[in-house]
Amino acid sequence: xxxxxxxxxxxxxxxxxxxxxxxxxxxxxxxxxxxxxxxxxxxxxxxxxxxxxxxxxxxxxxxxxxxxxxxxxxxxxxxxxxxxxxxxxxxxxxxxxxxxxxxxxxxxxxxxxxxxxxxxxxxxxxxxxxxxxxxxxxxxxxxxxxxxxxxxxxxxxxxxxxxxxxxxxxxxxxxxxxxxxxxxxxxxxxxxxxxxxxx
Numbered sequence: 724x725x726x727x728x729x730x731x732x733x734x735x736x737x738x739x740x741x742x743x744x745x746x747x748x749x750x751x752x753x754x755x756x757x758x759x760x761x762x763x764x765x766x767x768x769x770x771x772x773x774x775x776x777x778x779x780x781x782x783x784x785x786x787x788x789x790x791x792x793x794x795x796x797x798x799x800x801x802x803x804x805x806x807x808x809x810x811x812x813x814x815x816x817x818x819x820x821x822x823x824x825x826x827x828x829x830x831x832x833x834x835x836x837x838x839x840x841x842x843x844x845x846x847x848x849x850x851x852x853x854x855x856x857x858x859x860x861x862x863x864x865x866x867x868x869x870x871x872x873x874x875x876x877x878x879x880x881x882x883x884x885x886x887x888x889x890x891x892x893x894x895x896x897x898x899x900x901x902x903x904x905x906x907x908x909x910x911x912x913x914x915x916x917x918x919x920x921x922x
Contacts, residue, residue, distance in 0.1 A: 851898030
């Protein structure tokens with residue numbers, strides 16, 4: 724029995740291969756090999772399964788890390804390109820206004836068209852046309868036009884300032900538009916009653 728009063732005896736085992744007294748090679752005791760049915764061989768497959776599970780987990784974590792890095796890299800490049808293109812939008816608007824007024828001539832024409840080609844190559848596109856269905860995510864309603872009896876939903880009546888977006892769908896500037904609503908049912912009834920009273 725061990726305890727503070729009866730400490731456990733210290734046992735020293737000499738594992739030197741050469742006998743210090745005679746200098747001759749010692750015969751080391753042979754450790755017994757476990758029997759085939761013992762519990763020791765079971766530990767090896769368990770350890771292999773544990774190592775395989777660790778390897779699979781690390782491989783999955785690395786694959787997720789690479790996907791995240793690639794996705795972040797694409798976002799960083801898109802943000803950098805978007806920043807440059809946003810600063811060019813006023814120039815592109817000026818080129819379009821000059822074209823509409825017939826002032827896009829000579830050297831200015833070459834510079835303006837070159838600027839538009841570079842912007843298009845970087846993935847910039849103009850959008851917003853009369854008659855498009857109004858979408859508050861990509862249109863900015865500046866003016867409310869009179870109701871239109873020919874439409875069934877709110878549409879763009881006129882484009883006051885073109886919108887710009889990347890080909891990826893990211894909106895750099897929403898299109899400034901005048902919108903027109905369909906004629907309300909009450910107004911349709913009123914028009915119908917006025918039409919019948921005039922007859």
